[in-house]
Amino acid sequence: MKITQEDIRHVAKLARLELSEEAIEAFNDQLGDILSYMETLNQVDTRQVVPTAHAIDLTNALRGDEKKPHLEPSKALENAPLQDDSAFIVPKVVG
Numbered sequence: 001m002k003i004t005q006e007d008i009r010h011v012a013k014l015a016r017l018e019l020s021e022e023a024i025e026a027f028n029d030q031l032g033d034i035l036s037y038m039e040t041l042n043q044v045d046t047r048q049v050v051p052t053a054h055a056i057d058l059t060n061a062l063r064g065d066e067k068k069p070h071l072e073p074s075k076a077l078e079n080a081p082l083q084d085d086s087a088f089i090v091p092k093v094v095g
Contacts, residue, residue, distance in 0.1 A: 003031045 008027050012019045019027070073086040082089035 003028060003035060 005024050005028050008019070008024050008031070012024075077083045077086070077088065080088050
């Protein structure tokens with residue numbers, strides 16, 4: 001696929017970018033190289049390659065849930081500046 005300078009101007013306009021003529025020419029060369037390399041990659045036979053989402057086989061990196069003892073409310077409220085039985089008292093922030 002060949003990209004033209006007009007294509008670059010169109011995409012730049014959509015992205016609201018102001019590009020100089022020198023930048024357009026540079027992008028034209030660079031994007032042309034990228035697209036020609038993509039054409040090379042498209043010729044590689046990948047029918048026997050299994051699609052992957054990760055580079056390594058990883059099923060679950062998280063630990064399982066375990067029931068553990070909780071903090072007693074009186075201990076949690078011990079250093080609270082304001083408290084009411086088993087709750088923190090905080091300033092009202094929503095009207």
